[in-house]
Amino acid sequence: MENIVVRYLERPTLNDPIFIEGLPGIGNVGKLAAEHLRDELKGVKFAEIFSKFFPPQVLVQEDGLVKLVDNELYYVRREGKRDFVILVGDYQGLTPEGQYELSDRVLKEISALGVKLAYTLGGYGMGRMVTKPRVLGAATDLDLVKEMEQHGVVFSRGEPGAGIVGASGLVLGLLMGETSGYFVDPKSAQAVLTVLTKALGIELSFTELESKAKQIDQITSKLREAEAQPEAPSKEDLGYIG
Amino acid sequence: MENIVVRYLERPTLNDPIFIEGLPGIGNVGKLAAEHLRDELKGVKFAEIFSKFFPPQVLVQEDGLVKLVDNELYYVRREGKRDFVILVGDYQGLTPEGQYELSDRVLKEISALGVKLAYTLGGYGMGRMVTKPRVLGAATDLDLVKEMEQHGVVFSRGEPGAGIVGASGLVLGLLMGETSGYFVDPKSAQAVLTVLTKALGIELSFTELESKAKQIDQITSKLREAEAQPEAPSKEDLGYIG
Amino acid sequence: MENIVVRYLERPTLNDPIFIEGLPGIGNVGKLAAEHLRDELKGVKFAEIFSKFFPPQVLVQEDGLVKLVDNELYYVRREGKRDFVILVGDYQGLTPEGQYELSDRVLKEISALGVKLAYTLGGYGMGRMVTKPRVLGAATDLDLVKEMEQHGVVFSRGEPGAGIVGASGLVLGLLMGETSGYFVDPKSAQAVLTVLTKALGIELSFTELESKAKQIDQITSKLREAEAQPEAPSKEDLGYIG
């Protein structure tokens, strides 16, 4: 059995495509952002990536059918403009070797599609609540650094201090939304997409992400209330803890 | 050394066989069910699967002889009806790679035997005691979903929420008995087999499973009694706990 | 780089040799026994086994020279009798794959040397102090079971309950000395060797093992005294624990 199997449903011919990747990770920021982009732009699935570097797991869908976990490639055709290729997925590779192999394979596949510019989206865990997430950037090209700075991306020395871990780091331009790292964070995903839409010259509705963000806000504010009024255990209770 | 070694004791020619798999897992539901089926139908062992994805372990049998851990294939011939192939084993693969490789290899072996329909049996951990286990299902084919619903299988959106992990998920039709996940659960195995016997159109004695279930019930009810009357540590005791 | 490298210092021609293996493990029983046997019988090293399944580690010897960790093969020539091949080593393979690969490779090497009978020595962890260790056995041949029973080996149904883990289990006849599993256990190694010398028809001095056993006994009896008179923490101490 091969380590990675790429199954093409269709072999699209694309116009100087831009690659956008968002996989599960801190705050699921990249995944939320890329899936939102795919949904809003009505991306068409054209390839599925299976691998023994993913968990040996099937997901049960609403109709009772099972689906083996995968990563998926979608294209978005844009009349007279550069097309998009979007990568989303259920998992990143489980091991360092898997991360390298999967990133290497994705790079080979998108190179064959003519991709020269890639954005990988992710979260940057702050370890504290973030009300107004900034978007941090990094790139493999100084021109791209300058261009992204014009769209409000922060290139901050020493951030992220410990380096970027995972698939996000192995491709070309990186956009990371600040996030607490405690919750799935649609607000940070929106911040990332706001920058990306400027860079790509497109417009996007954020209604879906905003309603998801509201749900998360409700949960977190309840949790904060609960934390503010902790039930102090009485001395008697202690007797039964053991 | 090869990753997986399949040793055939016999190369049976089978009549449009149905594959049934039950390996160790949550509550050992799948293993209990598949082994019970094999024992009741007097399955004949025809292949042993060894692999370095299993633990490097031998089991000591009652006669003092050792047996390297393995998975085993049995056939059941049924006069004028579809035959069965049953997979049981001491272990599932230890790593994700092992799970993928072993599932892939089993699929190749049973395809060569002419298998087109497969049931994989397992448990679905509820994290609480289950008195009347339902049987949840999933499949790779909508017709199979409908057929299994007629036999009482529940296809419930969002259950299992986090997907099905392990070898069970990589083959074709899945039957999962609800189980606490705390104990070996023959009652859940019986629930799974009750559905399966309807699907296969066979009859089965459950005496063995029922007596195992009684033993487990005795143990768990004792544990529950013990929990209901905890020895409250005295204030003095607390002083020495630290 | 190959997974396993076997470096022969000499290619001995041996007389119907018997293989004896003792690697580190529970109570280091197997390693202690096999090394004692090698020392007493003045075994001659003829091969070194290096592997990336061992830790990436060198050991510093007394003269300041480093030695890459390995397993080593020794032979013992016995005038007019069956020769011995003894395997000892610094480590077992670190992973299940490593265990399988190393056992497979050792089997190939000793088969090439003409080995037909093998004893693997190990400890059987009891989880409690053992004053008079029994020697438990298992084998791949019923005749060997019977022969070993005559030498006092116990073939006890259900022991070892959970199977034998590690390299010991992958070869042919097993001898396991009961041991607490808490300490290096020369007494258990001696019990194993006492059986083995009967099986091999040889005599052996145990002076070295006995003096090691005395040292361990002194340590454990001190520990037991210390346990018998625990310093009960006073109420005041508790205030500073936090």
Added chain:
Amino acid sequence: MENIVVRYLERPTLNDPIFIEGLPGIGNVGKLAAEHLRDELKGVKFAEIFSKFFPPQVLVQEDGLVKLVDNELYYVRREGKRDFVILVGDYQGLTPEGQYELSDRVLKEISALGVKLAYTLGGYGMGRMVTKPRVLGAATDLDLVKEMEQHGVVFSRGEPGAGIVGASGLVLGLLMGETSGYFVDPKSAQAVLTVLTKALGIELSFTELESKAKQIDQITSKLREAEAQPEAPSKEDLGYIG
């Protein structure tokens, strides 16, 4: 994708070069020492080593550009004397296999450069604060042991007791500075370099390392003060810990 990729920026012809390696490890002693040597001697980078045995990680540099983690080879040309090859890097291999493979590959590359003598630098964790670190040594050649002893290296029986783990151990001559193991330890790196400069017959400024050592000293002395005056929790506090 290959396990290890060595990218040569230049293929230098060197004069009977001596190899010096210092990778991250206990107290980062080896890395600090080798990087200091490279900086002071103005080493020229001539090769980058990438590997899937390193973490799948990019580092963000000050200009916002990303760099995939690697190991790097530098050369130092010395008019009419033996040249140096210095290996530094962001990581050691993550797994035992990775350690073996990377060490094996580095050995092959430096052999091709004509290296016959190698020093690998590291720390030796003492588990307690060390005010005046000794430098312990080990080697694969008795002459080298004697030579290093003349430079003040300690070859002490039983130290390091448990053997040397990691890449340091797989090459030729080893120098290990004693270090607590709790902090990055520039003082220990200086002790190692002091020995090495004698062995190499070179002079070196230690200003940089000394200023780093001062910073660490300030941090550790603050921590020691804080430890000396612990805030004793009051009895009342205890009531809420539960």
